[in-house]
Amino acid sequence: MQEIAEAKSLTLADVAIRLTGRTLLAVSATILPGEVLTIMGPSGSGKSTLLAFAGGFLDPAFEVSGRILVGAEDLTQVPANRRHAGILFQDPMLFPHLSVGGNIAFAIPPAVKGHKARRALAEAALEEVGLGGFFDRDPETLSGGQKARVALQRLLVSAPRFLLLDEPFSKLDAALRQQTRELVFSKAKAAGLPTILVTHDSADAQAAGGRVIEVGSEEEA
Structure with missing residues (x-):
């Protein structure tokens, strides 16, 4: 498993994602090794789309500007299989x-x-x-x-060099959800991995313990 000494920060540099001319979200942030940045908002607010951009598998239907970097290395044009992103979805798959x-x-x-x-x-x-x-x-x-x-x-x-968490706790019952949150966040911190969590659940954001960026609104969902 990845050693803490190898970990580097993850930067979203002036990232803006648009669909049919409408801006879904605009984010700039640097996530330090072991830190969790939570992107919080309702369905349709572009949260998972941001993860797709970071992971390198954004649907070409979306327009995007800005860059993603690990340390000083620009990954924006790097293929998904060479970014070494660790991704957890709602289903274990x-x-x-x-x-x-x-x-x-x-x-x-x-x-x-x-x-x-x-x-x-x-x-x-x-x-x-x-x-x-x-x-x-x-x-x-x-x-x-x-x-x-x-x-x-x-x-x-x-x-992995960084983690992308796409509401990975949402299908677990309440007791398992809290237990799994604690496990995931403690492992990410121990490995020194910068992490982006997207969720609509404020309890996820609270458990993550890091900065929270809110996107979208219920009216836009």
Whole structure:
């Protein structure tokens, strides 16, 4: 997993996103290693679109200006597969044809050679979140909270440079939601990863503990 010493800040430099001539949002911010920036607003306010821009997979129907940088490196024109963004969505999106451990091993960088070494790393990642011994389990046998933990560890073993969180807690029940929030934010901080969270839930923003930028309005949703 990524070491804190490797972490760099993430900067959204004068980013503006438009659709059919209407500006959805305009954001400028620098997110320090281990910091969470929350973008909060209703559906249709451009929150997920901002993550798509940061991740490098923005639909060409949108117009965008501004830049995204990691440290001093400009990623604006860098393909998505070379940005090393770690992304969590509302659904865990585990691969059904792979075991629980296989899902995590899939994300381990190619620099880790050999089946034994890759399995050991995946097993250690599962152990970290209370899922020791789950390597050979079918993902469909897991609870919602367990799937969320596997998705998080799969993301972290991929050695991301920054995290993009697209309402990843919204489909969990109240108790699991708080537990998963704490896990995700503590892991991001420990790894020194700058993080952007988009949500419409003020409890998510409070748990994140960082700056909040509000976009859109209920009338615009």
